[in-house]
Amino acid sequence: MNARSGTAPGFDFESLRRWPDIETENLFASDATDRLLLDTVADQLPSTFSGEVVVVGDAYGALTLGAQHLGATEIRVHQDSITGERALAANAERSGMAHSFTSHALDASLFDAARYVLLQLPRSLDALEEVAWHIASNAASDVTLLAGGRVKHMAPAMSQVLEKYFGSVTAGLARQKSRVLTARHPLAAGPNPFPKGSAHDVGLERPLQLRAYGATFGGAKLDPGTRFLLPYLSEARAARHAIDLGCGNGTIAAYLALARPGLSVTASDASAAAVAATRASAEANGVGGRVAVVRDDALSQQPDGSAELVALNPPFHSGHTVHAGIALKLFEDAARVLCPGGELWIVWNSHLQYRGALEKHVGPTRQVARNPKFTVTVSARRS
Template sequence: MPEFNLDALRRWPDVEADNLYAVDATDRLLLDTASAALQTSSAGQVAVVGDTHGALTLGALHAGAEGVRVHQDSLTGERALAANARTNGFDGRFTSSGLGADLFSGVRLVLLQLPRSLEALEEIAWHIAAEADPGVTVLAGGRVKHMAPAMTTVLNRYFDTVTAGLARQKSRVLTASGSLSPGPCPFPLEAEYDVRLPLPLRLRAYGATFGGAKLDPGTRFLLPHLRDARPAGQAVDLGCGNGSIAAYLALTRPGITVTATDTSAAAVTATRATAEANGVGGRVAVVRDDGLSARPDHGDRFIVLNPPFHSGHTVHAGIALKLFAEAGRVLSPGGELWTVWNSHLQYRGALERLVGPTRQVARNPRFTVTVSARTG
């Protein structure tokens, strides 16, 4: 087996850049805090949640754990873990699972990278309390600047004891134990919005769904302008989130089908639920994918995108640029990419370069809507 070195882990196929890392101080602190428990754990008793690129999972295996179960919301993260496992000789020693009993049944130790949203933390905590061994210990780590007292409040709803460890390299670990009765699952979240359709647009979301069940302000600005678009039979919602764009396209164009794609498992589940809630589930196909990697070159004529501008907690344009390039690859000549983006990001040059000639459809102080045409 190759010598294991956390610093050698890569983010690929995720965006790689000098200021983006596959392992951070929180990963290291979690592994050090769990070291003794990992060495004495039995097979199948350890679960890892929120591992970005494999550092926690492979670090736990290196420390002595066996049969580690892993949940990563991002398919890109799953693929990065798999690539790092192959490189470091850990193939076949962990299993990837959805957020549920397959992940937590019988588990006595959970290593958790604290998520960005309180809703995501609550859904994870609910599942642990409902499905893990009653004696489970949860080690939840994060960067101090991103940790809020409300995180402890959420954990206290599901565990009898929650304590905070000492900070190290600007990271800290919360330890939760003593599972409480979790009550009914509070997910999916539900909301309705007036978007000038005969009925309100019904949105559904799970804990890790970006933006929850809210109508993103950029999407709200985009939707009325999509009435001027002319998809011919089929459309793609790239980065579908809670499914608001996919459902709107299907509702306003009864003759088309929509393929909605996202790397997030929570987004895929939410989009399916949103489509069903709006009565268009039969015309919205939802796919978990890294960008548009499963789609062939030059096969699509209409794509809609509201791109993210964060990679984890880091503001970074790399993900948006990756999605622009994917759209440029799969669009057929004459096909269009409709995009809404934060005006200060000035993406027009990148869209011209990666997709094709780009015109502005609308702009306000916060957002810009553009259409980019594939020419060849």
């Protein structure tokens, strides 16, 4: 074991914060997988390794700042979530470590000549495949991928995905309910399989085209809750500007633009994969000129009172944890951005009972439709 062995000796994981993401007692900024990945790579790093380390999926900065503490410099980082990017930047600033890394899109430049990739395993097999394809296509021939996750969230299919792109894939011993998969010897990757696409009959003149990149939540599928919401949007108030908040693969944004030819739509999501997917979906439906897509933490870039209509299918997870905090944050931002009398149309899993929160944060709320799983409501912004 070399001089850097152990979990980034002296690095204070407890000082890391999730801000600007939701912060509560049961949500944490690092986990046992971060520590195990850093311990694993510490045994392999050479004496100098500037520009050779890439970090993917770092939630709030533990991997990036921990790798810097081990001696890595010029670390390249990709975080799908803009809140993760901002949390990493804030944690780095507080730690005096703000100049050790650069943030990148998921593209060739991220992995060019990389020799070590630290990856927090994503929930989606498509997300894992897209990362693996980029590594096999662009990294150094002697690259080592260390992909860690919580054992309860790992599946044999993850190794099978990696085996499509690497000649050697091995699983390490579990520690504190985490495990690391090690992949080496990249194979010829072939053409990029992303974005993926599908078409859906939603009652318009032509099928709705959807596109998705690996980390796009739900892929290119039509989410069942969103499908339930779409036909009721014809009852929404007349508007010149609407917002698809948490746009995902762009279903709502593209549908609104197709159904209302005079409408301009802003689609917003914290996920880089969602933003790319929504742009691709809008173009595939011929409405790219009327759908502006932004990567944002909720609606922080939108002015107060600037929208007449907001549509939302809110998430109810923060990572792997079921948590209502992110939905409440979206409700509050929608209320701020709506003009007086503006409407928030939302579909939600009926058991979540959001109506009280909508009344509190937005305004008078009425049920529009309900089935055994989903509820559609409309909330009017108070004057």
